[in-house]
Amino acid sequence: MGHNIDLSNYKIRTDLAIEVINKKVKGIKTKEYIEDNVKITEVVIDKDAESIINKKKGNYITIEFADVTDYENSKKVEEIFSRELTKLINKLDIKNENSCLVVGLGNSKSTPDSLGPLVINNILVTNHLFELGEVTDGYRRVSVLIPGVMGQTGLETSETINSIVNKFKPDFLIAVDALASQSVERVNKTIQMTDTGIHPGSGIGNSRKEISYETLNIPCIAIGVPTVVDAITIVSDTINYMHKHYTYSKLNINSPINKLMVYSPNYLKEKITLNKKDKETLLGIVGTLDDDEIKQLLFEVLTPIGFNLMVTPKEVDFLVEKLSLIIGNGINKSLHNNIK
Amino acid sequence: MGHNIDLSNYKIRTDLAIEVINKKVKGIKTKEYIEDNVKITEVVIDKDAESIINKKKGNYITIEFADVTDYENSKKVEEIFSRELTKLINKLDIKNENSCLVVGLGNSKSTPDSLGPLVINNILVTNHLFELGEVTDGYRRVSVLIPGVMGQTGLETSETINSIVNKFKPDFLIAVDALASQSVERVNKTIQMTDTGIHPGSGIGNSRKEISYETLNIPCIAIGVPTVVDAITIVSDTINYMHKHYTYSKLNINSPINKLMVYSPNYLKEKITLNKKDKETLLGIVGTLDDDEIKQLLFEVLTPIGFNLMVTPKEVDFLVEKLSLIIGNGINKSLHNNIK
Amino acid sequence: MGHNIDLSNYKIRTDLAIEVINKKVKGIKTKEYIEDNVKITEVVIDKDAESIINKKKGNYITIEFADVTDYENSKKVEEIFSRELTKLINKLDIKNENSCLVVGLGNSKSTPDSLGPLVINNILVTNHLFELGEVTDGYRRVSVLIPGVMGQTGLETSETINSIVNKFKPDFLIAVDALASQSVERVNKTIQMTDTGIHPGSGIGNSRKEISYETLNIPCIAIGVPTVVDAITIVSDTINYMHKHYTYSKLNINSPINKLMVYSPNYLKEKITLNKKDKETLLGIVGTLDDDEIKQLLFEVLTPIGFNLMVTPKEVDFLVEKLSLIIGNGINKSLHNNIK
């Protein structure tokens, strides 16, 4: 038997643009830089590229960081996040007097899916105060919505949002959602924002329908954090790490310094050129497959036996709480000039 | 000084029909009975009466009970509540195939105002399952909404409901809300239901705008439980008890049986005829005032110094949880034939 | 009938020293001052006075304030609270190297009684880090305990604390508890601290046994906030306000300025000389009773009919959360030199 893997079954499931743009596709502009150990990636996808990579044309900004349980680090991430969000708002030609509806998507009763509702708790709401004439300069009209998920409400979420937008007519919308990742490294360590809105298949708890300029007629900024991965991702990531570890070990196993090391090094930081032969030696047929083929194989192995779990790190409660604070505070600073 | 109390300032604040119908007004029909220690009062208010007592024409059913922390008692109340709700639904000519939106009004973050949102957690939601064809006979289409309060969302609650009703077109609506009471005895011990909907001034946390057939074009059943009273109510109730206690004591103080009693009796259960003279002897000028005048006086005394608190019994967490279970289960039984 | 009120039944129930020291008793030193609208009262009760006023000898510091929902104000209260706590710790000759056990008394599932457990969530715990040698200078060994209430655990709380103190041998103890007040004005607006510990009858949810130097052999600081009052207190306070209001009205009713005022003034701020005659005119027999007699009468009126409720303001959730933050932060600053 060869390895005729059928690639059509496993729809690669990711909500992060940076996870699908590693191929050279025409119509994608990418800018990457590191600031204070935080990596910022700006991706612009144009009309030509959108069908190819199955991501809508628009701006995608991704912020990757190490650890938000540290106070200093969380403040740094909050600042960069808020600055990038402000830039995106300005790029969309949104003015200070434009009102905003912030929507917290997801299920407040499921920790890894509760990021959206938790962010809403940290948003400074002002819309009703404007009606009373109680607001000084430097604040924008802001209202919020926690629409729930269809399994709880019985109502399709995008239609709930649609009806609220039609009634209250905010000038633009920010939607916050927990996402799935295609990489273990990014879980709870990445914030993505985009002006393309929310699209089918996003979100971890439910299939979403589109929430975008096209459906609502107002600019829609989506902010997401991957909080879950599936088992396929964990295993396929690990297979890649095994290759790198094997090649690294082969190169270094006889170096005197290596023998002195008590703790193993972070071999991911080394430049390692993998070769086809090594991969096959290490992992047989599996070593001959490319990334998509491995994922497809794992899908075929895990799905029929019910073990393609979506999982989340056991510290999810603390991480989601911290992240909701960073995103809530960051949104407040971007929406209100008076908040610093 | 006499007691020229200006009755115009203190708007009597109650959401319970039974608290305003003790006067003989034309156009009010009342039926009262006791079943298993639970008191059921049915009030029908017609066109003639509505302007006089400031309660809208329609049906009001009130269920008064002693203690829902006892399991047996809570089951009894649940059964009576569900039966009365089913009668009201039938009276409105609502059919099994009609869909229902259950709305939980109030603030989930404030215990005495969280009854509505807590009830929603106990509602069996089926609307989305109908779309999937997954529902057997005996179940109705039910969806739910927790609109939040304006201070949290920035959005006027009745308009949020309005937009959802227009979008999803349920056939009828049930709104659940925590109320204020004009009587200490009724707090957490009364469920009221009415087909007249929710009206301005109802609810404990916020002024509500109308939610009714007139505003939504579908039948609107409102279910409420008083969970708070104001200090005025506590004091004016106590003044009444003082009168009764005084008269009772005068009559019984020399009876041999009274002297043998270790614990004081529940004098409220006795038939006591109060007289003007006794009241004045006991409480001077205050004793010459009628109930409304006393409340007006207390309003003038307590309001300028900021002490007309709205309060709730310290056991509110347990009571609201029990009540939300009773009401949630009761609604489920009334909405779905298959739930018993 | 006269008013032969039996004063023995209603044990005046207060946990605040300032509520029992308004009589001139030998052996009590009091110092009162106002700082930034916050009133600080220091009371020292000596051996002679303790039996008379039924409060144990020792230091009592009370901080009274207006509103902790305002951020600036809450920071001011936190600072004053922490400074006073530091002074008390120093007065007890506690050194930087002495370890502390912070105990959160009360029921985490009942909002008005959850102050203690909520404070614990805000305490910086270091004891286990000392074992690992991970602590820099400027931090003290701190551990915490949430013992629960006997109705939940089946265990007598003071014995639980006793066994933990015997095992882990902290050098001193701080216990935080929600209290009952004898005055509506003080509810959620007062913090009391004392080096006399916790005594029988304190606390709102349960009868406490003593937690003190005498029972544990280490200094015991108790910090309390009144979060509930009983109906008797609300009514007797109101009777006093009625009296003042009546006298104020008599004096001002014909003054031209009074007739122009749309809102009533805060008459409590005026110097008004009350007289016995006015009180009797206004309130008949009740007007002839002194404060203790009125409370006793109300006890006799309300208790047999089950209406002497313990109540809490309906905003209790927000207030207890804010107060737990103030007290938690304040304790951290007092315990650790490095926290500012």
Added chain:
Amino acid sequence: MGHNIDLSNYKIRTDLAIEVINKKVKGIKTKEYIEDNVKITEVVIDKDAESIINKKKGNYITIEFADVTDYENSKKVEEIFSRELTKLINKLDIKNENSCLVVGLGNSKSTPDSLGPLVINNILVTNHLFELGEVTDGYRRVSVLIPGVMGQTGLETSETINSIVNKFKPDFLIAVDALASQSVERVNKTIQMTDTGIHPGSGIGNSRKEISYETLNIPCIAIGVPTVVDAITIVSDTINYMHKHYTYSKLNINSPINKLMVYSPNYLKEKITLNKKDKETLLGIVGTLDDDEIKQLLFEVLTPIGFNLMVTPKEVDFLVEKLSLIIGNGINKSLHNNIK
């Protein structure tokens, strides 16, 4: 390079006896049966075996089931669990009049580690009622303790329990804890109980010290549910599944029925004889390793780069809640004859 894997680094981490007894070791008796789709495994480990498999001598009962979100199924599991617990209590010669302390280990603020504290919320506590003489026949003295975790309290958990046991002198102890599993299949789908208590390395959130008859001098029953797995387990399980899937596919790929199947079959249910050759063809060097060697390799690959996450299924909130209800109700039935 060969595959000289150093097996000493990765301490196999499991709290489930059934995960370490698949080798034929003298001194282990095992009985397995299936009842209503629930698998019950009784393991008795004697003195001879304990050092070999690193599990203490005593009784281990494991209950494996499919899905507790289904009401009928959860009731079935509850019944079997309670029956097995009752048998274990009887085996320990515990009488009806013996008092019990139920301890909920773990961190209430971390969902996958909150099983213990959540179970405690469902326990019927009676100890304090016995003091009041308020208990009828058929109930046992039961008290509870939620000791918290050392990272929160600063206190070593086993010493907290020790001091409470010494003070209150319960006749036996039941400790409930969330565990780590060595198998994806068992996560949230297994309940283990044992009379050997809790041992070092158990629990998911913290290293535990021993809690057992040896340390407390009273019988100690430990009840645990695995709620997390590490990435090593997910990958090594998947490697085994890949092997089985490959062998199954080779055998069936040309069968006509297989080509007609739209969905893949659950190949785990088939009897498949694996052979070394296939594994090597499929997985190269990795295919030559046995299970322990693969785990050791994965440990070396994942640990230095920080990706040996402990993870939990994203539905953990619902599952832990359901499981805590099953275990709480089950314990109540086993402890009190009057509860059915």
